[in-house]
Amino acid sequence: MEDLIQVAKKIKDLEIQGARNVAKTAIRSMKDVILNSSATEPDLLLKELLQAKDILFDTRPTEPAMRNSIRYVLYETKEAKGGIGATKEIAVKTCDKILKYFEDAILKIHEIGARKILSGMQIMTHCHSSTVTGILKKANEQGKDIHVICTETRPRLQGHRTAKELVEAGIKVTFVVDSAMRYMMKHLEVDLALIGADAITSEGTIINKIGTRLFALAADERDVPMYCAADTYKFSPETSLGFLEKIEKRNPDEIWKDAPAGLYIENPAFETVPRRYIDGLITEVGVFPPSSIAHQLLQLHPWMFDFKD
Amino acid sequence: MEDLIQVAKKIKDLEIQGARNVAKTAIRSMKDVILNSSATEPDLLLKELLQAKDILFDTRPTEPAMRNSIRYVLYETKEAKGGIGATKEIAVKTCDKILKYFEDAILKIHEIGARKILSGMQIMTHCHSSTVTGILKKANEQGKDIHVICTETRPRLQGHRTAKELVEAGIKVTFVVDSAMRYMMKHLEVDLALIGADAITSEGTIINKIGTRLFALAADERDVPMYCAADTYKFSPETSLGFLEKIEKRNPDEIWKDAPAGLYIENPAFETVPRRYIDGLITEVGVFPPSSIAHQLLQLHPWMFDFKD
Amino acid sequence: MEDLIQVAKKIKDLEIQGARNVAKTAIRSMKDVILNSSATEPDLLLKELLQAKDILFDTRPTEPAMRNSIRYVLYETKEAKGGIGATKEIAVKTCDKILKYFEDAILKIHEIGARKILSGMQIMTHCHSSTVTGILKKANEQGKDIHVICTETRPRLQGHRTAKELVEAGIKVTFVVDSAMRYMMKHLEVDLALIGADAITSEGTIINKIGTRLFALAADERDVPMYCAADTYKFSPETSLGFLEKIEKRNPDEIWKDAPAGLYIENPAFETVPRRYIDGLITEVGVFPPSSIAHQLLQLHPWMFDFKD
């Protein structure tokens, strides 16, 4: 459990980042906890896992991929029939299944997403999402001639990462300040707006980097189709019970270090994009409207909705 | 004329900035040219002034206030009846009249604009406009309790200047990155969007800092009234003949100094805001809809439409 | 059966009101019919229940909660295997299950709905809905500082009941005429629009008190999120077959008693609100977009779609 505590600290301190990365690291720690557990009864193992869950859930307000992964391990462990040996085996298998799921899901999304991209398209994105850059690189590998426009994404400038990654892949990239997003959407005649997601709610609302809803407004003004690429573990099942996703507020220093005394600085990290702006969610289980995701996952991942403990 | 050439160079090199400042400096140079002229005939003086005009018009693509001021001096000089003495007198008087006009106009706009602001209002602005900050400071001096939200305005960060100026004046100011403009418009319940203008066309289109139209989209989504404060010399009469205002593209270095090789960077300085987004123009001659400005100036400043030379 | 006929009459004459109340009273009568039945065969019992159904369905054009409840009793009775004793037992159990369902559902909706409400919010509602007032009172009990704005809701002034109930609960309430709904939405900076529903169609359309769509237009103009709180028994399964919900037209006297001769008075009681205006349905099974309700209930309450008799 000490290792898990270390890992939790790293997640809290942003040393480990990226939704998938955080989730996988957490699950690897859970697996270690299971393998090293000296529990003699299924219930004792479960108790340990619940403890691990509490530590990991406590690291960050919004990490649906990690939360869903942990919830799945607990669900399968609880459902397991048999003694401690069989239960441990199922718990470990579930960890492995999740780790594999993430590997497979991202590849499927790249494949499905790349089909939406035609040669000659201008595609615009905001911030950095490895799901999005993966799709773009896949389309480029397929020989499609594409042009990507990306914003710098103040204050953390994640757009630098997006631009570098795509330029290195040999893709034509145009880079602009955030406030030029509408101007570019029009003057470069953007054909597709493509973003990632930090979380998705039961109402089909996307939660993504600050500026994404402005991006949606600009796409809407020109009737540019907007898609969100994300694996289904980004879904936040608690929202179906009315719980609200928290919007993280970051340090004002990120925006203006030597600001005048008395100035208020607001630094919200994310904002919500209502479902009406999203033409389709590109997930590992297919492309569909955001309004149907909750219901689809209720069938696909029923354990997501197991809120009992 | 050498002094004027020096002044023109400074305008070109952005050593002199701000629409009103540039116009006043240009007119002061014109006045010197008139006072120092050795012309013995009105026509010869006019020829000198036309030469001065060409030098000054050549400095920047979009400086309607300067252009209108120069055009006014030429118009009155041409219309002057009498010998060289009388003509010179009229030309100098016109220069003085223009310099005085700018002084008076800005005070009137502050007074009129401040009436639009009620105690308790949240007012949002983008970029820096001394016309806008003047209105806000006037309202503050009148004892109105206001809260101003301003954007940093990448890449040149003119929002820093706006924030400093208002904080120094004792106004409550909240500062955000550009991409948070919609988020703040909603979450701080903005009551009024207030911007300046670099130029205004005969169709009532406003030309202002990049990001202003995104700002307009965000205000429109919440039905927040949006006003543009500017003196009438910002009007570009050439647009009535179909000429387009040029959008200055600045150096990519302003955005990303050590960008990866092969990356395209676009740095447009301005963008257009159609008249439907502007509830009212606040000018020294009153508050009115942008659609009526061309016609109003045709009566008020007929010399603006004297395109003959 | 005479008691049931009495009850049906009271429902028809509006002596019994409120969707849940009507449904529960009807089911209690059905239960009495079952308990008092002298039927010796399951088929005879079913015949009696079908007769009861016809009497109750005939009372009002739009009472989906009652209709669904009755339909459920008939469905389970038909499906029952065994003799008259076992069948009666199942029929009675189903009645009890429904009565319990209504109790539980309303509590769950209050709990889920209250999570959507944050301290400091201004919430606006139209007409009276005990589901809505229950959520507001729950949020108030949780110590959240809320301000509710409610409309008078002509001609029957149900807003009086809403206002009284909330003021008694210690909630700050502002009361306005119906035509001020947009003005208040803007000037009191409403954060949330919350309504009940009389019926919900398979297309996700909400049917609610006249004025609700105006309310939706006003919320939409300000981008105020709008939620509808209702239990799933409000769903009208017949609409999936293309049947239209009837809009009840009430007595003109409710509007103007001594109207001049020759004047036409229209008094429609309800109107429809298309799904695009509703951010989410708050139900006992969670919060989700109105577009998914038909499909969700197909799985959750398959008996709703049993139209065979």
Place this chain on the structure above:
Amino acid sequence: MEDLIQVAKKIKDLEIQGARNVAKTAIRSMKDVILNSSATEPDLLLKELLQAKDILFDTRPTEPAMRNSIRYVLYETKEAKGGIGATKEIAVKTCDKILKYFEDAILKIHEIGARKILSGMQIMTHCHSSTVTGILKKANEQGKDIHVICTETRPRLQGHRTAKELVEAGIKVTFVVDSAMRYMMKHLEVDLALIGADAITSEGTIINKIGTRLFALAADERDVPMYCAADTYKFSPETSLGFLEKIEKRNPDEIWKDAPAGLYIENPAFETVPRRYIDGLITEVGVFPPSSIAHQLLQLHPWMFDFKD
């Protein structure tokens, strides 16, 4: 002057109502003041008139027709050349001219407005405006077969007056509660929305009875053309200087007499309708877009913009 003080009191106490009526009564009092004046110098007469102006302006926050009429008398009196006799004559003539203007203007508006109405049209109005009912009666007199839909207009029920007046004129009228305005706009397939105005601003904003903007939203949703009929004296010239029209808040008792203790009741009498909702202003000088009114009146009624005393 005592008579004028009496008249002013009646205006204040709403014993005299209706914009035109108030203006005409005020001007008749002004005329009496002039006729009975013992002033021996034009300046002394002017002083008396300024005093009268102050008394009358003080009666109500929003009465542009009265204000403009008084302003016109003062303007012409100030401009008069000659002794006290000639000045008095001009002052009296101006009063008479204004009284005649109101007579003529209303007839011209009826004539122009009636041309906009075709036989077979469904026309909807809100509240009561004698300008609007005059147009409708004129069209009816011309033999056009029209159907008028009018709202009751809570809390003062001015719709009763509209309905009675039109029914008496033999026009087919349908009467509804305010919240049914959208429902009727759609279900009775309204062809034209026609309203009056209490005031018009320099931005082309209409100020009219609470509910008018909801009415505009409903008309806009169905693309129903919306016209505002008003004489040009309804224009508020102060708004061109940034002054805001005040929205009168009336007594809560008008809404709910025996409201529960602790309930807040808001009773705003008017609301603003932005120019984009108004297809045309129907005035005595023609039909034109609201955006051009300020500029048109600057030429037509320059005295309106004489703010000097």
Place this chain on the structure above:
Amino acid sequence: MEDLIQVAKKIKDLEIQGARNVAKTAIRSMKDVILNSSATEPDLLLKELLQAKDILFDTRPTEPAMRNSIRYVLYETKEAKGGIGATKEIAVKTCDKILKYFEDAILKIHEIGARKILSGMQIMTHCHSSTVTGILKKANEQGKDIHVICTETRPRLQGHRTAKELVEAGIKVTFVVDSAMRYMMKHLEVDLALIGADAITSEGTIINKIGTRLFALAADERDVPMYCAADTYKFSPETSLGFLEKIEKRNPDEIWKDAPAGLYIENPAFETVPRRYIDGLITEVGVFPPSSIAHQLLQLHPWMFDFKD
């Protein structure tokens, strides 16, 4: 198999047309292949059927009804347990089931769709769809007094067929050029817009004749409800994997035979209509929002999503 090759040729050459007709003809050929097959093992039969599938899939880019039908036969054949006899029997039964399904589905859609039509309605359609004309004729047979407005639908003038068919059925029909669709929508006060579909995607996008999205824009401007009537076999399951429906471009000669040399003529046959424009899909399984179709079919027709071979 030769017969099937002949049939495939006729489909390719447009000798066989209409989605349902094409599908049924293809399935009849498949049935013949099965009945005449000399395969001695289930696997050999399957191989033959896969070959048939390839031939038929190759005929046209967009024929989801045919593709789904063929896919269903293959799915059931693969799933069959037992020897060649049993397998053949199942394969034949599936063919018969599909042929019957088409018969039943169209009748159900007519019945459900006719319920949406009330006596007195003006209904507008574009192009020709036998599903749509069937609904209209059903409503007419039910004694409903309806008025249908239809467009000519250049370049192939399918509107002629719609008009003739409905006039022959005794329905009142008004016929207009395509560009008058908005004018008629307004001036004939259309109550319902009703169209068919060539294909439906997993995002709920409708693909239909060129001009349908203009039709949707015009309906939206007037808030006229728009429904799409189609059987569920029109759903294109490949779109859930990101595959795009191809838009067929037809021969320029259809538009202008003796066009001047050098002129480019574009003749796209279809266009897409996003789900936000469609109030409801009228299918044989009920009326529901387009956003839920993919998920509904995943349960109803799981074989549609069997992409493995």
Place this chain on the structure above:
Amino acid sequence: MEDLIQVAKKIKDLEIQGARNVAKTAIRSMKDVILNSSATEPDLLLKELLQAKDILFDTRPTEPAMRNSIRYVLYETKEAKGGIGATKEIAVKTCDKILKYFEDAILKIHEIGARKILSGMQIMTHCHSSTVTGILKKANEQGKDIHVICTETRPRLQGHRTAKELVEAGIKVTFVVDSAMRYMMKHLEVDLALIGADAITSEGTIINKIGTRLFALAADERDVPMYCAADTYKFSPETSLGFLEKIEKRNPDEIWKDAPAGLYIENPAFETVPRRYIDGLITEVGVFPPSSIAHQLLQLHPWMFDFKD
């Protein structure tokens, strides 16, 4: 006068077409009437001209250019001081002035309009307007590389004329059916929508070929700027008095010659486009918003508003 009667007949029978052409032919006839007049008094000449006016006004419902031209001749003739000789001279001079005005105006519009067109633009138009094709040919002559998309414009196929004229001028032209206008606007990434006008009202409404408002809806959906090019004689001054422009309904045969008996065919020739869709009017007096045209012409062409006879 017999010649004028002949000319009037040709105008009525559409032998003479095109607004400018009709106006010029009418004025040439008026000039002949003046030159051949045997009137001995100005009043007698005026009487003859009024007679001519009545004959010409009677030819077509909507020909504002002709009506304005005739009105101008009458106005100047009435205003003339002096005997019959001087009056005749002024009348003839006015005819010549008008004929010259048309020549000059069209050249100015071409010049101004061409400035709005940049090399590389995709420009879309509907129907045929020689004002529009003149602008496009002017831009082409200036060496600008443009691509024009034009619709066929059923039922009279005026698009054929537009296409031929531009192809002959060496311009790249793409031709489509009317219903593909939105599809092309998007897929060819149109930068500018450019249309002519048959008439312009005092509210700034454009009256143009049927389909133009659909075109406006499609441009609006993509935020494509839309301009209308027309000389100011297209303005209909009667509309300022509330008169409505009549929409001509043409022969159904133009649409379908052998239509089935009992079919209603509607063939409206024009439709209205509200001012909000038009970014600017391109006229011989400059580019300005449609909302200001009435007021501008009141100053520029006061005779247009002389309705007295």
